[in-house]
Amino acid sequence: MIDVEHRPPHTRRAPTAAARWLAVASIVLLFVVAGGWIPGIVGTAVAAALPWLGLVLLALLVIALFLTRRMIILILVPALLWILAMAPAFPGLPGQTGSESASASELTVVSQNVRARSGGAAASAAELAQSGADVIALVELDGDSLSAAQNALATEYPHSYTVGTVGVWSRYPLTDAEPLTLGLSWKRALRVEVQVPSAPVAVYVLHAASVRPGHQQDRDTMLSGIAEQVAADPAESLIAVGDFNAPSTDPALAALRAEADWARPTDGTLGFTWPVAFPLVRIDQVFVRGLDVVTSNTMRAGNSDHLATLTRVR
Structure with missing residues (x-):
């Protein structure tokens, strides 16, 4: 009889659990970022938090890179929407002074x-x-x-x-x-x-x-x-x-x-x-x-x- 090495159950479940939580977080962030286009208090609140949501998205990408890379594509959806929402507020380049x-x-x-x-x-x-x-x-x-x-x-x-x-x-x-x-x-x-x-x-x-x-x-x-x-x-x-x-x-x-x-x-x-x-x-x-x-x-x-x-x- 050949012994088959079995991984501990919790080792197999870890990537699945991480993927589940990353998926939920990505969907939530997608709706939150999209709320920045809603006039009124919702749009104002999202606009105030929007720059800092970029740090959250970056953290999710890092976690996905180490735990479950197949989730990176899903996280990129709210990340791209965040870039689109933030684009009007990105820094510019100094103008030339010259003459x-x-x-x-x-x-x-x-x-x-x-x-x-x-x-x-x-x-x-x-x-x-x-x-x-x-x-x-x-x-x-x-x-x-x-x-x-x-x-x-x-x-x-x-x-x-x-x-x-x-x-x-x-x-x-x-x-x-x-x-x-x-x-x-x-x-x-x-x-x-x-x-x-x-x-x-x-x-x-x-x-x-x-x-x-x-x-x-x-x-x-x-x-x-x-x-x-x-x-x-x-x-x-x-x-x-x-x-x-x-x-x-x-x-x-x-x-x-x-x-x-x-x-x-x-x-x-x-x-x-x-x-x-x-x-x-x-x-x-x-x-x-x-x-x-x-x-x-x-x-x-x-x-x-x-x-x-x-x-x-x-």
Whole structure:
């Protein structure tokens, strides 16, 4: 009689169990990633988590590689869908600067949510001015922080316009300044025209309403409103900055993406801006039309819970 070596039952079952769990995880992730195209709170929640779901998918691929390679094909389905969903938020390449005339036509715009009642508006304003910015946009300003910012910027940025909780300071003259309600009953946005020597640039500054479970309509209304404003704006060159309270791939930004280009970070990162201690999501956005992005990155300033965005355009 020939003895046949039998593997322990648990050894045979291990790959099957791993395959089963990987299959379930892949299907769940497929539906989660697909939810990023659903307008409303579902799309916003998925958009916030989407960059980190890439790490989950990578972990599943590594597990499949070692335990059950036949599952790799199944995991690639949500992985490819993830790449498609994340594509609009991937980093970009810096633009070329080159000639002296090109440098002369560049405009640097910085924007930050300075966090109301933090007492750090003056520090934020001073540090943002040190970046060499031509235009500084600040949002979530209360009475004290507005006064502090005005005092800190008055000398280098003599041209300013503020309304509600948002403000803009410029080295160049401002014209056609107007407050924007964007469909709400209070003013949390503005538009000005910066008289840059090379050509005027329309600048929008926005502080969108917050997002909380069951309370998202105000934010969506504002994002829809600014998309309509940009679509109707006759300016050849414009830039929209501020705290949009929307992750980069949020479906609520789709209408604005159709009218202007999202400024991709050029520092090789995804440009996360909040919270400052450990940035998890980008909710402070930059959109441009009729302008080329030379560089776009983030920087710390003051004691806000938001990183500032710093964008150089031409």
